[in-house]
Amino acid sequence: MRESNEAPLWALFSAGGVVSALLIPVHLFLFGLAIPLGWLGAPSYEHLLALVRLPLVKVYLLVLCSLALFHWAHRFRYTLYDGLKVKHLNEVIFAFCYGGAVVGTVVAASLLWSIR
Amino acid sequence: MADNIILEIARYSPERDSAPTFQTFEVPFRKEWVVLDALNYVKDKMDGSLTYRWSCRMGICGSCGMMVNGEPKLSCATFLSSYAGNGNKVRVEPLRYFPIVRDLVTELSDFLGKLKKVKPWLIPKQELPLSAGEFLQTPEQLEDYKQFSMCINCTLCYSACPVVGLDPTFVGPAAIALAQRYNKDSRDQGAEERRVILAHPEGIWGCTFVGECTRVCPKHVDPAGAIQQYKVDAALEWVKGLLMPWGQRKSKEGGRAAA
Amino acid sequence: MQQPKPPIYTEYHPRWYRPRVSVYWWLGQWRYMKFILRELSSVFVAVVVAMILLQLRALRSGPEAYARLQHWLQIPVVIALSVITLFFVVFHAITWFNLTPRAMVIRWRGKRLPDFLLTAPNYAAWIVVSGAVAWLVLR
Numbered sequence: 415m416r417e418s419n420e421a422p423l424w425a426l427f428s429a430g431g432v433v434s435a436l437l438i439p440v441h442l443f444l445f446g447l448a449i450p451l452g453w454l455g456a457p458s459y460e461h462l463l464a465l466v467r468l469p470l471v472k473v474y475l476l477v478l479c480s481l482a483l484f485h486w487a488h489r490f491r492y493t494l495y496d497g498l499k500v501k502h503l504n505e506v507i508f509a510f511c512y513g514g515a516v517v518g519t520v521v522a523a524s525l526l527w528s529i530r
Numbered sequence: 531m532a533d534n535i536i537l538e539i540a541r542y543s544p545e546r547d548s549a550p551t552f553q554t555f556e557v558p559f560r561k562e563w564v565v566l567d568a569l570n571y572v573k574d575k576m577d578g579s580l581t582y583r584w585s586c587r588m589g590i591c592g593s594c595g596m597m598v599n600g601e602p603k604l605s606c607a608t609f610l611s612s613y614a615g616n617g618n619k620v621r622v623e624p625l626r627y628f629p630i631v632r633d634l635v636t637e638l639s640d641f642l643g644k645l646k647k648v649k650p651w652l653i654p655k656q657e658l659p660l661s662a663g664e665f666l667q668t669p670e671q672l673e674d675y676k677q678f679s680m681c682i683n684c685t686l687c688y689s690a691c692p693v694v695g696l697d698p699t700f701v702g703p704a705a706i707a708l709a710q711r712y713n714k715d716s717r718d719q720g721a722e723e724r725r726v727i728l729a730h731p732e733g734i735w736g737c738t739f740v741g742e743c744t745r746v747c748p749k750h751v752d753p754a755g756a757i758q759q760y761k762v763d764a765a766l767e768w769v770k771g772l773l774m775p776w777g778q779r780k781s782k783e784g785g786r787a788a789a
Numbered sequence: 790m791q792q793p794k795p796p797i798y799t800e801y802h803p804r805w806y807r808p809r810v811s812v813y814w815w816l817g818q819w820r821y822m823k824f825i826l827r828e829l830s831s832v833f834v835a836v837v838v839a840m841i842l843l844q845l846r847a848l849r850s851g852p853e854a855y856a857r858l859q860h861w862l863q864i865p866v867v868i869a870l871s872v873i874t875l876f877f878v879v880f881h882a883i884t885w886f887n888l889t890p891r892a893m894v895i896r897w898r899g900k901r902l903p904d905f906l907l908t909a910p911n912y913a914a915w916i917v918v919s920g921a922v923a924w925l926v927l928r
Contacts, residue, residue, distance in 0.1 A: 446871035758892035
């Protein structure tokens with residue numbers, strides 16, 4: 415059964431890698447640096463809320479967060495195997511990584527759903 | 531130009547030692563000499579018991595792989611003059627991540643087993659009689675797999691790959707590159723058979739694209755590229771299987787001569 | 790004809806030396822260290838996702854909550870963390886785009902496309918997409 419798991423997990427990792435490479439830097443640059451440091455004008459609360467209310471934006475944010483988390487999950491799992499040589503703990507690591515990604519996706523979905 | 535160069539060579543005799551030690555030899559420095567020449571000089575004139583593999587001395591047989599100053603290299607392709615400045619010392623050790631039989635000789639049966647596992651030969655769907663004629667192949671079809679066919683099985687890539695050292699069940703760069711050489715060959719229909727070995731968690735999926743294998747390959751085979759291409763193919767196969775579950779075996783029509 | 794019984798040989802198997810790979814293998818070479826840093830950049834990607842989730846939660850709670858989050862993002866320690874995180878996520882993007890051509894073989898007129906023809910569109914898309922997000926947020 416494990417044989418069939420690796421291909422889709424790698425596909426998720428790969429998709430997550432592309433998405434996070436393209437989009438994560440700009441999100442962090444805007445909201446983590448440029449706006450707090452005043453380099454760019456801060457958008458108003460109402461403007462951001464209006465954006466997040468749009469269904470398309472909700473889908474975009476959900477896909478971004480989910481795929482980026484699954485990218486982390488797969489890569490971190492292998493880093494733990496190789497970096498710390500803990501392959502014998504692989505069930506625990508598997509659950510922690512992909513479980514974490516699933517939890518993050520669920521949190522994102524519920525937050526987006528509850529913003530009316 | 532210094533007259534001599536110092537070689538620090540790993541020695542291990544299973545009857546005498548419990549672990550490898552280093553022995554220093556001072557060898558004349560000739561501008562055109564490679565590490566293999568220095569080793570041959572040592573064996574010839576200084577210590578006949580030095581044990582190492584070599585054959586063609588021109589980078590095609592793949593026998594003389596060793597670690598030179600921590601880098602996997604072919605000893606017949608590594609010039610002493612590259613190390614002349616470096617405090618004049620060259621450290622020669624057996625290839626990393628393999629058991630050591632003696633001195634610089636590694637035990638390769640594990641690698642050969644992995645190679646055999648991936649079935650590096652043409653697997654036709656059915657054996658054709660001689661009367662059917664030769665397989666025809668266009669230059670484009672040759673380009674599809676030619677780079678991967680350049681592998682000389684020197685196992686330098688295995689010494690460069692940390693996953694090989696960490697995971698003894700990982701099939702390894704050369705074996706996967708050779709599997710791809712046959713998978714991509716238009717005359718071969720064995721991709722399904724190889725998939726059972728390669729798509730296994732202990733097949734290709736241990737690879738994390740470190741990329742060291744491609745960097746050290748003396749024949750520019752690019753095993754890392756072969757492995758990533760295989761991952762993409764495997765992912766696409768899975769998607770296809772999901773969307774079209776009524777069975778789609780990828781069958782390649784091998785180029786057959788018009789009888 | 791009676792065949793003589795074959796002699797029984799005891800095979801001599803020399804004791805191979807099996808070196809053990811240390812758990813600190815990645816500290817031994819700068820190239821291995823660079824690889825591990827590249828892999829750890831995924832952790833910083835997850836950190837940015839956490840930031841986005843915090844933003845969503847603040848947006849849902851109301852303008853005061855959002856203003857509090859804005860304030861928190863301005864604390865010097867958090868700014869320092871953001872700079873480090875930005876370095877790593879950009880590192881991820883650059884290494885990712887540079888490695889993509891290795892995984893894809895695209896032929897045109899019988900020859901394989903050179904790597905930069907596959908990398909350049911990735912960088913172009915990066916700029917375009919980032920610009921689009923910035924425009925949407927800031928306008």
